[in-house]
Amino acid sequence: MTPDRRTLIADTAIATLAAEGMRGLTHRAVDRAAGLAEGSTSYYFRTREALIVAALDRMAEQDGTDIGDLGGVPTREGLAALMAGLLRRWLTDGRTRTLARFELTLESTRRPELRARLVEHGTGFVGLAEKLLAAAGADHPRRRAHELTAFVDGLLYHQLVGVGADAFDDAELLAVCRDAIGLVLP
Secondary structure, eight states: OOOOHHHHHHHHHHHHHHHHHHHHOOHHHHHHHHTOOTTHHHHHSOSHHHHHHHHHHHHHHHHHHHHOOOOSOOOHHHHHHHHHHHHHHHHTTTHHHHHHHHHHHHHHTTOHHHHHHHHHHHHHHHHHHHHHHHHTTOSSHHHHHHHHHHHHHHHHHHHHHTOSSOOOOHHHHHHHHHHHHHHHOO
16 A cells, blocks of 8 residues: 555655755655655645654654554563564664664754654653553563663664674574563562
């Protein structure tokens, strides 16, 4: 199924951010990359800020789809497998989205309005981690959720940019996730 025009533009903005960084994200660049007539992106998203918000909203939507329905009481092994699966997805099929998110995260240190929007999106994922950890019996689930999401972000960054090590294979990634779960659960 062909995505609607707004979704196509948001997806293309994400890909442009990942490939070209913030400096490369322009309405014209998105038009070209999406194969649209010049002016199409600005018709749907009048300002660069609106285009960035569309990209952020689309990333949150896709992340939510990746996570899916997490019903039931999680076990340590279940949490580690979920975490490893999400990390693998965000390092492979979702790599472009992950790179774009890091690009926006760095930019948010200079743009308070962008930071507020990223915090808004991130709060939902910390809340989800808090619920899962509380159900699994974590002490201080809110604090542990922040620790776990920070670990996920750090591991994603490390694996994406290849700082100091080769990428983990699936078995290593699961082992690392088991270790992380062991740090946040009693």
